[in-house]
Amino acid sequence: MKVAIVGAGLTGSLLACFLARRGLTVTLYERRPDPRVAQVERGRSINLAISERGLNALRKIGLVDEVMADALPMKGRMIHPVTGALDFQAYSASGDRAINSISRGALNNALLTAAVAADGVSVEFEHRLVELDSAVGRMVFATPAGKVSVEADVVLGADGAGSAVREQLLAEGIVAENVDFLDYGYKELSIPAVDGEFALDPGALHIWPRGTSMMIALPNPDKSFTCTLFWPAGSFDALTSASGIEDHFRINYPDLLPLAPNLVDDYLNNPVGVLGTVHTLPWQAHGRTALLGDAAHAIVPFYGQGANCAFEDVVELDRCLDDTGGSWARALPLFEARRRENTEAIAEMALANFVEMRDKVASPVFRLQKQIEHTLERLLPGTYVSRYELVSFSTTPYAEVQHRVHRQHQLLGAAAVAAAGVLFAVTRSRARR
Numbered sequence: 458m459k460v461a462i463v464g465a466g467l468t469g470s471l472l473a474c475f476l477a478r479r480g481l482t483v484t485l486y487e488r489r490p491d492p493r494v495a496q497v498e499r500g501r502s503i504n505l506a507i508s509e510r511g512l513n514a515l516r517k518i519g520l521v522d523e524v525m526a527d528a529l530p531m532k533g534r535m536i537h538p539v540t541g542a543l544d545f546q547a548y549s550a551s552g553d554r555a556i557n558s559i560s561r562g563a564l565n566n567a568l569l570t571a572a573v574a575a576d577g578v579s580v581e582f583e584h585r586l587v588e589l590d591s592a593v594g595r596m597v598f599a600t601p602a603g604k605v606s607v608e609a610d611v612v613l614g615a616d617g618a619g620s621a622v623r624e625q626l627l628a629e630g631i632v633a634e635n636v637d638f639l640d641y642g643y644k645e646l647s648i649p650a651v652d653g654e655f656a657l658d659p660g661a662l663h664i665w666p667r668g669t670s671m672m673i674a675l676p677n678p679d680k681s682f683t684c685t686l687f688w689p690a691g692s693f694d695a696l697t698s699a700s701g702i703e704d705h706f707r708i709n710y711p712d713l714l715p716l717a718p719n720l721v722d723d724y725l726n727n728p729v730g731v732l733g734t735v736h737t738l739p740w741q742a743h744g745r746t747a748l749l750g751d752a753a754h755a756i757v758p759f760y761g762q763g764a765n766c767a768f769e770d771v772v773e774l775d776r777c778l779d780d781t782g783g784s785w786a787r788a789l790p791l792f793e794a795r796r797r798e799n800t801e802a803i804a805e806m807a808l809a810n811f812v813e814m815r816d817k818v819a820s821p822v823f824r825l826q827k828q829i830e831h832t833l834e835r836l837l838p839g840t841y842v843s844r845y846e847l848v849s850f851s852t853t854p855y856a857e858v859q860h861r862v863h864r865q866h867q868l869l870g871a872a873a874v875a876a877a878g879v880l881f882a883v884t885r886s887r888a889r890r
């Protein structure tokens with residue numbers, strides 16, 4: 458049984474580790490050179506937040522301690538208003554649960570190294586998939602030495618949001634796709650260490666909510682921070698001169714300016730990335746070709762769940778292979794049936810979280826709501842659990858999270874109405890007396 462995985466990013470490399478444990482012969486095909494020796498692309502999502510779902514997958518292949526050794530736990534959000542004091546908002550009722558800022562490159566390298574160290578796994582770099590016949594598993598790759606044709610019993614597309622495998626399945630008329638581009642782009646900036654120390658609190662994810670736009674910053678192991686601007690598409694082009702950029706940041710992000718000596722260079726030279734949600738139907742063809750991770754269902758990054766969700770895909774596919782006695786023909790449709798509603802749920806929650814991060818977190822009403830929510834979690838442990846807690850600190854299926862949170866809100870609404878009724882009755886009877 459020969460399995461080909463297209464894409465040796467986070468999903469593909471993790472998948473290879475899982476499949477190697479089944480004794481399969483796995484080849485990873487990656488369009489880029491070996492990232493362990495190549496230069497990182499400028500301004501392309503340097504770090505990411507890994508939480509329980511991602512850690513659960515890493516635990517299963519014995520890699521969690523290695524990855525967590527360099528992780529920086531973030532226990533809450535630090536809100537930076539335009540004027541006034543910073544405001545820390547804990548992620549959990551106990552205040553000690555954290556999501557982890559991890560270097561994307563280091564995580565990918567750790568997974569790749571673990572994959573190629575496993576029996577039966579090999580990797581071909583600088584192999585870009587350009588053709589696929591999904592019915593027979595024949596692939597053509599463009600390489601520096603010319604085109605190469607290979608065949609595999611199973612082809613798994615883990616080649617990201619712009620997936621070539623998905624594109625080929627689309628051209629074969631097997632899948633339909635819908636990409637909802639967000640009308641926002643992202644650009645990375647940097648805050649270097651100051652005298653060898655973090656310039657901001659490294660125990661928080663920093664947010665500069667600005668209504669229709671925002672900036673976030675996550676800490677890195679070298680004591681720098683990577684900031685990401687999420688601005689309406691096109692608005693990046695409005696700032697073209699050093700003085701224009703500095704003036705804009707002085708007015709809108711005043712505390713960033715003294716911390717970001719490379720602001721103008723970063724702003725002018727780092728690319729603007731696109732954001733969107735990918736919907737694909739179906740994810741598999743002929744019981745032998747399938748899509749996983751971003752290739753099947755890329756989401757916007759505002760819940761910090763894209764990679765976590767992709768890692769959960771790998772765990773679920775592995776479970777489906779267990780449940781079908783290793784039959785790919787049955788495991789792939791089962792994987793899609795079990796996973797689809799969950800990926801759709803996190804796609805919705807990720808979009809909703811954008812509004813929360815860029816706008817609501819700054820409001821006193823939101824702060825009060827969070828305080829009430831945490832109080833309820835402490836008073837009713839296990840009965841009332843916040844959405845953030847369920848998404849980030851549990852492996853409760855995403856669709857179940859949505860249903861449960863909806864039920865909790867309904868109950869709370871009913872309780873609030875009942876409490877108001879009692880209050881009204883008491884006040885009226887007192888007034889009569």
Ligand SMILES: Cc1cc2nc3c(=O)[nH]c(=O)nc-3n(C[C@H](O)[C@H](O)[C@H](O)COP(=O)(O)OP(=O)(O)OC[C@H]3O[C@@H](n4cnc5c(N)ncnc54)[C@H](O)[C@@H]3O)c2cc1C
Pocket residue numbers: 463464465466467468469486487488489502504505506507584585586587615616617618619620621622643685730749750751752758760761762763764765766767
């Ligand atoms: C700004 C930003 C911030 C994010 N923050 C978070 C976060 O905090 N937490 C989180 O969980 N997720 C986050 N994500 C989402 C996360 O990055 C993705 O969900 C994750 O990278 C998906 O992994 P993947 O392996 O499926 O795809 P990718 O990481 O895109 O990897 C795909 C791989 O396939 C290769 N490839 C592509 N085409 C071909 C081809 N034709 N032939 C061969 N190889 C090919 C690529 O070179 C790449 O190595 C963020 C995303 C963005 C954009």
